[in-house]
Amino acid sequence: MAKISRKHRSTGRRSPLATVALLAIGLLTTGGAYALATTTATAESQAAAANEQLIEEGKKLFAANCASCHGLNLEGSKEGPALVGVGALAVDFQVGTGRMPMAFQGPQAARKAPQFTQDQIDAMAAYVASSGPGPALPDERFLEATGDAAKGAELFRINCAMCHNVAGAGGALTEGKWAPQLKGLDARYIYGAMVTGPQAMPVFNDLNISPEEKRDIITYLDYVSENPSVGGFDLGSLGPVSEGLFIWIFGLGGLVAITVWLTARSN
């Protein structure tokens, strides 16, 4: 082998300039490639760094405000469930509606004024989402009340009305739990609740109720919130209990009062 190559070399002609040219080409390509690689990498790494920073910030907020129940690594404890893979949407719903952090352990976490700014919520959502794949925030177009209210009403009656009342006025569940009223809510929280199934509520994933159908339901709830009851005073839309109580107390009470007045002596 050595013999052959030596022979080959000895027979080949090589200009001294060829080495220089080769060196120049080599340097230029590697340098250019490096320069190209470094510029794209910077853009990517900047986004990654920003996301990393958001996650880092979320992690700090989580450790300070949530970890006592949900664990420092989202592993949960006997006070609160594990949050690995619940997704950004669950955090946005729970913290955005003030349900988390919970004021106290009870049958159900109540809606209250949110305890964090939207930026802080986004940071915590990014941190929780980084732990595993889960539902993310929906596309804005599914949150606009531009769907079919009639179809939404039918889906609402089939899937939601048994707990939340046909007019979205809410209702009682067992052992101190309740289904909250749904009028005048931000559409992202209606959507988030359907997808993530918070607390006692079951999950309605996109294969059960598609995003378009969720938009129809949001449209129906928007219609109910915006339009007053056609039948007049709705007494909270609570159905036969409030209506019966009203007519038995005030309706019959009024009749009894008039009867007493009719037969009473004039003074």
Add this chain to the structure above:
Amino acid sequence: MAEHHDSAADGSAVELSEPRTVTSGTAVISADRFENPGLPVDHQRVTDLDPAQERKAERRIIWLFWLSLIGSVFAIAAYFIWPIEPGNMTSTRMNNLMLGIGITLGLFGIGLGAVNWAKSLMHGHEEVEPRHDTRGTEATRARAVEIFQQANAESGFTRRRLLRNSLIGALVVAPLPAVVLFRDLAPADEPHELLRHTMWEKGTRLALDPSGAPIKASDVTVGSVFHVIPESLAKLGHGDGYLEEKAKAVVLMMRLRPEELNEAEDRKDWSYDGIVAYSKICTHVGCPVALYEQQTHHLLCPCHQSEFDVANHCEVIFGPAARPLPQLPITVDAEGYLVAQSDFHEPVGPSFWERER
């Protein structure tokens, strides 16, 4: 209490002043008899005593009648000021409200005014009119008998026996067609047979209510609840008994973690990887049981608060329901869609007389 009246504690008994001498039930104990208090003192109203009050009352009543006038005119005006616009339901509400207020004032003003007039201005002397005897005079009674006898003689009611009996017979038979007609309101043959079976049969796909789209097992995530109908039901029109079939066949399908289910040995293969399907019709009086709490796995019936435990074959844990919800045995077909293994193994819904037969 009769044997106690001699030994009763002070203040706890009415003491009789004399022993009973007649059988119980017929006795009127005269010593204890309620005394006739006589007529109350004649009542004088302020309007009788004070002319200024009388004028005031009159003005008040005039105002009530004027209120009625204003209300009636307002109702007429309101009908035109707030018209019902086609397609605008809110306009109906406003129209009804204003019309109602106007008519209420119109009627109530007249009523209140009239009653006030009678009570405070019309003469207020109390008068006593004794009740007359219920028994008529002998002459009236004799005349009544005479009328009956005369009618009998003139009509021949007791003399023309065949005629009379024919009339009685016709009267008795005349209502019978109604019995036949009303009998026919019930289903012609054994209505309870309809309650024993639903549309579910071997291989029927579980589909979404109301779209009828079949459901894959992989679509059902843990914690989900699906409102399910048989795939074949979605193709039925309302004229083909859609609602009748739906009322029996609706199913609630949930997915739990498989380790959360406590399944009986003979029903282990009725679920699929934690997915269970139960009839949505309450076994109490047939309301749709659909309030599912995914953390406790309890199903609540909204009508009478019966609670069913999905983790334990929907056994009743609270409320008036007497039986667990019937379970629909399910599995998956070759394409991964959820299908029924068979119909329900018992009649769904509330009890009926022939259920155990």
